Amino acid sequence: MRSDRSQSAPLGLKIAATCGLLFLHLPILLIFIYAFTTEEKSYQWPPPGLTTQWLAVTWNRPDVWEALSLSVRVAAISTLVALVLGTLCAAAVSRSRFFGRETVSLLVILPIALPGIITGIALRSAFSLTDIPFSFWTIVLGHATFCVVVVYNNAVARFRRTSGSLIEASYDLGADGFQTFRYVVLPNIATALLAGGMLAFALSFDEVIVTTFTAGQQQTLPIWMLEELIRPRQRPVTNVVAMVVVLVTLLPILLAYYLTRDGDQVAGSGK
Amino acid sequence: MIANEMTPAVSFQNVARHFGAVKAVDALDLDIAAGEFFAMLGPSGSGKTTCLRLIAGFEQPTAGTISIFGERAEGVPPYRRNVNTVFQDYALFPHLNVLDNVAYGLMVKGVGKTERLKAAEEALALVQLPGYGARRPGQLSGGQRQRVALARALVNQPKVLLLDEPLGALDLKLRENMQEELKSLQKALGITFVFVTHDQGEALSMADRVAVFNEGKIMQVGSPQEIYQRPKTRFVADFVGSSNVLPPDFVQRYAGQRRWGSLRPEAIRITRDAGGDAIQARVSGVSYLGASTRLALDTEGLRLHASVPSGSTVPEQGDAIAFTFNRDAIHLMDEAP
Numbered sequence: 039m040r041s042d043r044s045q046s047a048p049l050g051l052k053i054a055a056t057c058g059l060l061f062l063h064l065p066i067l068l069i070f071i072y073a074f075t076t077e078e079k080s081y082q083w084p085p086p087g088l089t090t091q092w093l094a095v096t097w098n099r100p101d102v103w104e105a106l107s108l109s110v111r112v113a114a115i116s117t118l119v120a121l122v123l124g125t126l127c128a129a130a131v132s133r134s135r136f137f138g139r140e141t142v143s144l145l146v147i148l149p150i151a152l153p154g155i156i157t158g159i160a161l162r163s164a165f166s167l168t169d170i171p172f173s174f175w176t177i178v179l180g181h182a183t184f185c186v187v188v189v190y191n192n193a194v195a196r197f198r199r200t201s202g203s204l205i206e207a208s209y210d211l212g213a214d215g216f217q218t219f220r221y222v223v224l225p226n227i228a229t230a231l232l233a234g235g236m237l238a239f240a241l242s243f244d245e246v247i248v249t250t251f252t253a254g255q256q257q258t259l260p261i262w263m264l265e266e267l268i269r270p271r272q273r274p275v276t277n278v279v280a281m282v283v284v285l286v287t288l289l290p291i292l293l294a295y296y297l298t299r300d301g302d303q304v305a306g307s308g309k
Numbered sequence: 310m311i312a313n314e315m316t317p318a319v320s321f322q323n324v325a326r327h328f329g330a331v332k333a334v335d336a337l338d339l340d341i342a343a344g345e346f347f348a349m350l351g352p353s354g355s356g357k358t359t360c361l362r363l364i365a366g367f368e369q370p371t372a373g374t375i376s377i378f379g380e381r382a383e384g385v386p387p388y389r390r391n392v393n394t395v396f397q398d399y400a401l402f403p404h405l406n407v408l409d410n411v412a413y414g415l416m417v418k419g420v421g422k423t424e425r426l427k428a429a430e431e432a433l434a435l436v437q438l439p440g441y442g443a444r445r446p447g448q449l450s451g452g453q454r455q456r457v458a459l460a461r462a463l464v465n466q467p468k469v470l471l472l473d474e475p476l477g478a479l480d481l482k483l484r485e486n487m488q489e490e491l492k493s494l495q496k497a498l499g500i501t502f503v504f505v506t507h508d509q510g511e512a513l514s515m516a517d518r519v520a521v522f523n524e525g526k527i528m529q530v531g532s533p534q535e536i537y538q539r540p541k542t543r544f545v546a547d548f549v550g551s552s553n554v555l556p557p558d559f560v561q562r563y564a565g566q567r568r569w570g571s572l573r574p575e576a577i578r579i580t581r582d583a584g585g586d587a588i589q590a591r592v593s594g595v596s597y598l599g600a601s602t603r604l605a606l607d608t609e610g611l612r613l614h615a616s617v618p619s620g621s622t623v624p625e626q627g628d629a630i631a632f633t634f635n636r637d638a639i640h641l642m643d644e645a646p
Contacts, residue, residue, distance in 0.1 A: 201398060201400060203396050203397075203398055203400035204400050204402060204403075206365075206367055206387070206394075206396070206400065207394070207396055207400035207401075207402070208402075208413070208417075209366075209367075209386070209387040209388045210365060210367075210387050210388070210392075210393055210394045210462075211388075211393065211413050211414035211417065211461065211462075211465065212388045212389075212414050212417050212418050212465065213388055213413075213417040214386075214388050214417075217417045221413070221416075221417065222402060225402075225404040225405075226403070226404060
């Protein structure tokens, strides 16, 4: 094999790579373009004309704001629940040995491995069996099942890479449990929690399947979009919302990427 | 109880620490005097590190009592003991710079910022790392991290400093320097040092007293000279100073008593003439060690090691030789035959 890094890739490979990337990202660009089309009943290519009127229309639609607000609140609370439960669970699994430890680890990860439709049906049956009415909290409950997994996975990986003697060293130097958590554990897992939390937020924010089963009549943003596509009225509004969502979610994802990029060195592996 | 001159720094009374069926430490009695440089020596799994963790408070005894300067230590968490540890892997906090690492103990005790940073600077100067405060632990060499770990412990002015194999990760030259430094630091500060090691050379050269551990028990406690020259058991003779262990039959023939005995390698003299009371042997191994050469001798179904100083003529492998030793050089051990 050649190890010459300056050697240029063959032309065929370059074209294939370019086509692959275009295939992934052109449809997103299409969404952006349709947000400015003058045709409101169907997606017509090429757009007959361009306009910015849909931005204003979207701004003045109360249903958009309601759906957005519900989605943000659900995602925020689900992420918060996931941060607390996921961190505690990760700490237990990686810091101590107990009977059934591997089983607990597997059971925590299971919800994300299961198809969402199973989780959804299971939760819906459970809610109707126990006569719990659909509410904000049933959505949060549904979302927390997979948000916990994301935080747990991030935290458990970081805990494993953090030397256990750091905590003992902190105790040894006179710090009690709370101080040790505040000054040693938290700084060492903070970036992992931030990355896990952002991912959890993003997952919750665009979740459709589990939400359909646990939301009742409430509309989160993705469900609002789905319904909107069926109705041929002010279609570009959906595209405006989609465009804003892409722009707003891209920033935290880039931020999370940069924050965790340098996290590969093992914390406390000092020799 | 008020600590006085006679109160031991650390006292173990009938202490046991069992992990299920494993008796890591079993029925242990030990007094470590205040201001002493004490070494716990033993192979891995002998219970020496568990003992250290019992003093630090990371382990609680299954039975028995531990006192630190006269105060009962069972049930007292590590953060309420006036004892600090230098960890084997140093356990420096990777998210803090060197100065904040050293000041950590003072920070959690609520000492003001200027005061604690000044104390940390002084501690760094004490371990000869002045001006290293702004660096991250990841930017330091192994030897420097070791010094930072030492400063981080000493800045709290502990009554007892525990060192868990602190020199294990360092190369030979650095290790020798650190040995001397630790020793002079301990003398200067007057703090009780308890030091865990599996390296008998390190234990003998640094400690005022040595406890030799095996299988959760202390085999012998004494000064390095006692441990080296008068081992009480075969294990101690074998583990410390690689003495020759002599079986009762052999000892009876040359020392007149039917006991286990030990003979240090340097007490054996190789001779040319096979007459008199010289013992015939065959050289089965020659290892050059620099200052001396180590010979493996096979005689009477026994393998003995002899140490020949450099400069003298050294026999070759396979040579038939004879050796003698001063009868008084045989040390009789307590262990029953």
